[in-house]
Each structure stands twice: as structure tokens, then as C-alpha cells.
Amino acid sequence: MSGGRRLRVEADGGSRGNPGPAGYGAVVKDAATGEVLAEVAESIGRATNNVAEYRGLLAGLRAAAELDPSASVEVRMDSKLVVEQMSGRWQVKHADMRRLAQEARAVLPAGQVDYGWIPRAQNSHADRLANEAMDAAAAGRQWQRSTTAPTTTTTTAATASAVATPPAAPAGGGGRPLDLVLVRHASTSLTEQQRLSGRYGEDPELSETGRQEARRVAECAEVRGAGVVITSTMRRSRQTAEAIAERTGAQVLVDPQWDETDFGDWDGSTAAEVVRRWPAEFAAWSTDPAVAPPGGEPLVAVERRVQRAAAALRARWAGERVVLVTHGDPLRALLRECLGCGSHMQRRIRVDPASRTLLRLHDDGTSEVLAVNRV
Incomplete structure (x- = not known):
């Protein structure tokens, strides 16, 4: 080769x-x-x-x-x-x-x-x-293709009611901010066992506890008035988004850039199991954002796709309230960017299942953090 x-x-x-x-x-x-x-x-x-x-x-x-x-x-x-x-x-x-x-x-x-x-x-x-x-x-359907950059990504109606396709350049918000309600997906069986559940792993559905959490999020004040709910492609995120949309009447859009980190060989393991089986790899991953789990994705790659996706949100939804249902690592990466924190802070930010974090994103690139980890 x-x-x-x-x-x-x-x-x-x-x-x-x-x-x-x-x-x-x-x-x-x-x-x-x-x-x-x-x-x-x-x-x-x-x-x-x-x-x-x-x-x-x-x-x-x-x-x-x-x-x-x-x-x-x-x-x-x-x-x-x-x-x-x-x-x-x-x-x-x-x-x-x-x-x-x-x-x-x-x-x-x-x-x-x-x-x-x-x-x-x-x-x-x-x-x-x-x-x-x-x-x-x-079902006799053809594949629906997304234009979400930078990947050639395709999504069917089985995945979402629509696909997020933001314009390539800012439309010009006239100074109107985007109010973004970040929701971490509700609980699954793996969440409850504190096991890693990455981008290409088991893709579990919500547990009974998770379904109850999703219904509570759908009733909370922060999501009211949102016209759109954007979700990752992963089942637990989509099910949480669908619960919110059913209650609020918002449209559901899917964007794979908000998927969880690919944890590779660590997927399905607890933190203790990772430390025991991969001590050297875990130590390197914990200190260097460019190091990936074996067969997985480094934090710097997650950060890049989150930055692209956040820029698209600012461009497309200026002046709107948007609910974004995503996962722990993408949520923390976006919050760190808004706060100006380095990658060393990634694991110090707590975001519980079904929690809400409120951001205000301005079209000049500045941001305000209004609340973190509301449950």
C-alpha cells in the first residue's frame, strides 16, 4: 500500500x-x-x-x-x-x-x-x-440524501421526519440571537449501568426510566416555544426528541454531527473496566485530546464536527428557539467552546440524562451560558 x-x-x-x-x-x-x-x-x-x-x-x-x-x-x-x-x-x-x-x-x-x-x-x-x-x-421508498457538510450523509424516513440542511453561509440574523436548549438524551439500560455507549455501538433505546424522563423534559418550560428539535441519529436521542416534538408540535430534524463519540473497543465497558483492560491507552486518552480509544474517535474530531454543526445552527436559526438533543461529549464540547475552556475541562462538566443546558448564540460568534445541567 x-x-x-x-x-x-x-x-x-x-x-x-x-x-x-x-x-x-x-x-x-x-x-x-x-x-x-x-x-x-x-x-x-x-x-x-x-x-x-x-x-x-x-x-x-x-x-x-x-x-x-x-x-x-x-x-x-x-x-x-x-x-x-x-x-x-x-x-x-x-x-x-x-x-x-x-x-x-x-x-x-x-x-x-x-x-x-x-x-x-x-x-x-x-x-x-x-x-x-x-x-x-x-416500504418502496428511495433513500433520502442529506446535504449536511462535510460528509456525504444519507437518511431515511425511518431515521427522522426531516434532515437538517443548513445553508453554507450565514443568512444574516440582524443581531438576533439563537436561544439553544441543549438536552442530553434520557436514560437507557447502559446509561443506568454507567457503560460507554458510543456512536457505532449497541445503540440502545430508552429504558422505562428514560421514557419517563423524556416525558418530563417535554413538559418543562425551556422547550416551550421551540419550532424545531434537532437530534443526533442515535435511537435514544431520537426517542427523546420525538417525545418533545409530540408535546410541543415542533419539527424533528436529524444531524449526524451531533452523534456521540465513537468509543471503539471501549464501547459497552464501564470506566473501571477500561482502566483495568487498557491502562496505558486510557492514560494517554485522558491527557491528550488527539488520542483516540482503540478503534475509536479522538476528542479533537468530536470538537471539529461540533464546531461545524454549531456554526450551521447560528446561520440557520438566528432569532429562534431551538432544542438540540445530543450526547455527553458533544454537549460538553459545545459548552466548553461557549465558555472558552480547554479540552482538559471536558470530563469535569457534569451533564445528567435528560438535563437541560441553556445557551444564547449570537451571530457575531459570541455566546452566553444561561444555565447548565438543569434536571
């Missing part, structure tokens, strides 16, 4: 019925930092699992080539069949798969691409996209 930029493609595909309503998903990451650079997905009508998996691979490779045609690309999939065939160890006998394999090999020179198998649990991001695409195919 070449020695320049390194990208990682994770891809998946599937079919409800094999053959049946099919779809694929793929994500491109910076291999060094774990930052998500592109997401692609599509419902492809009726097809087999294997054809859908190849379609996901092909889409992921094309997305990587568009980002940097000279990059070294590591492809990781939970399909042993595709990995072994593309590595040249197994023959491709099926005509449709043979054609797709040839197209995939033509995207980038062979010396730039490396193939490897990963367990399904480590391919959860692409798996989620593929399942949403299959949902769309089963």
Missing part, C-alpha cells in the same frame, strides 16, 4: 428474504483519527445479501476515491465471502457478483487497497445504514 493518506472503508449490505428488499451502507473514516468523512447508503430494490454486500463495498470505495484517489484504503467488512473473494483467495462464481467485483477492483489500483474481516459488532455503523436502506426498500 502507498505511504500517503490512509482511509478506512466499512461496508455492509443485506436483503429481507434473500432475495428480497435490499440495501447497503458504507462509511469512510480517516484511518488515523477515526473521523467520519463520508457516509453512503441506498435501497436497491430486490437483490440477494451477497449482491447487496458487493454494492456496499463498491459505494464505499467510490466514496473513498472521491475524497482522495491517491490514498491507501483499508476495507473492513463482516462478510468473509466478500473479503476472501476480493483478496483473491476465493473464486467469484456468481455472474452478478463477478461483475461487481470487477467494478470494485477498477475503482483504485490494487496496491492501494487492503481487505480484512471484522466481527459484525465492529461494523455496526455500516450495518445500521444498510438496515435503514432495507427498511426503505421494503
Whole structure:
């Protein structure tokens, strides 16, 4: 493989019925930092699992080539069949798969691409996209594409009632501030066990306690008068947002830039388990925001996407009240930016499940913090 930029493609595909309503998903990451650079997905009508998996691979490779045609690309999939065939160890006998394999090999020179198998649990991001695409195919829908920068992100109606698509440049608020109500999602079973629950992990739904918390947030004074509720793509965040929207009548918009940190190999672990199993890695991560959990995302990558998303909010919603349902790390990163605090303060800010933090963002880039961690 070449020695320049390194990208990682994770891809998946599937079919409800094999053959049946099919779809694929793929994500491109910076291999060094774990930052998500592109997401692609599509419902492809009726097809087999294997054809859908190849379609996901092909889409992921094309997305990587568009980002940097000279990059070294590591492809990781939970399909042993595709990995072994593309590595040249197994023959491709099926005509449709043979054609797709040839197209995939033509995207980038062979010396730039490396193939490897990963367990399904480590391919959860692409798996989620593929399942949403299959949902769309089963319902006879086409995939809805988002224009949220900087990734090529797609979202179906199964994910949200609409997709946030802020303009590229500020529309000009005439000095009108954005009143932003930051809500941390309500509790899940993993929240209650104090286990890490990252961007590409289990994606649990709200627990019974969490559903009660979400209903209480929906009744609180801070969310009244909001015309829109913006949420991450993650299930617990979406369910909290939907409870608020049902009570207030606000529109729900989805933006993946507000997803939780990707905790990689630490996902599902408690802090004590991480310290015991990865003492050196945890120590480095605790002191350096550029260090990622093994297989995960560093804090600096979270900060970058939060900054982009916050700038889009200022531009699009000046003069409005907006509820933003997100997760611990993105919420703390935005609050730190408003307070002018460094990354060393990230773990010192407490934000409880279903808590509210109130910010006022001005179009000149200044901010006011009105309240933190209201419960």
C-alpha cells in the first residue's frame, strides 16, 4: 500500500428474504483519527445479501476515491465471502457478483487497497445504514440524501421526519440571537449501568426510566416555544426528541454531527473496566485530546464536527428557539467552546440524562451560558 493518506472503508449490505428488499451502507473514516468523512447508503430494490454486500463495498470505495484517489484504503467488512473473494483467495462464481467485483477492483489500483474481516459488532455503523436502506426498500421508498457538510450523509424516513440542511453561509440574523436548549438524551439500560455507549455501538433505546424522563423534559418550560428539535441519529436521542416534538408540535430534524463519540473497543465497558483492560491507552486518552480509544474517535474530531454543526445552527436559526438533543461529549464540547475552556475541562462538566443546558448564540460568534445541567 502507498505511504500517503490512509482511509478506512466499512461496508455492509443485506436483503429481507434473500432475495428480497435490499440495501447497503458504507462509511469512510480517516484511518488515523477515526473521523467520519463520508457516509453512503441506498435501497436497491430486490437483490440477494451477497449482491447487496458487493454494492456496499463498491459505494464505499467510490466514496473513498472521491475524497482522495491517491490514498491507501483499508476495507473492513463482516462478510468473509466478500473479503476472501476480493483478496483473491476465493473464486467469484456468481455472474452478478463477478461483475461487481470487477467494478470494485477498477475503482483504485490494487496496491492501494487492503481487505480484512471484522466481527459484525465492529461494523455496526455500516450495518445500521444498510438496515435503514432495507427498511426503505421494503416500504418502496428511495433513500433520502442529506446535504449536511462535510460528509456525504444519507437518511431515511425511518431515521427522522426531516434532515437538517443548513445553508453554507450565514443568512444574516440582524443581531438576533439563537436561544439553544441543549438536552442530553434520557436514560437507557447502559446509561443506568454507567457503560460507554458510543456512536457505532449497541445503540440502545430508552429504558422505562428514560421514557419517563423524556416525558418530563417535554413538559418543562425551556422547550416551550421551540419550532424545531434537532437530534443526533442515535435511537435514544431520537426517542427523546420525538417525545418533545409530540408535546410541543415542533419539527424533528436529524444531524449526524451531533452523534456521540465513537468509543471503539471501549464501547459497552464501564470506566473501571477500561482502566483495568487498557491502562496505558486510557492514560494517554485522558491527557491528550488527539488520542483516540482503540478503534475509536479522538476528542479533537468530536470538537471539529461540533464546531461545524454549531456554526450551521447560528446561520440557520438566528432569532429562534431551538432544542438540540445530543450526547455527553458533544454537549460538553459545545459548552466548553461557549465558555472558552480547554479540552482538559471536558470530563469535569457534569451533564445528567435528560438535563437541560441553556445557551444564547449570537451571530457575531459570541455566546452566553444561561444555565447548565438543569434536571
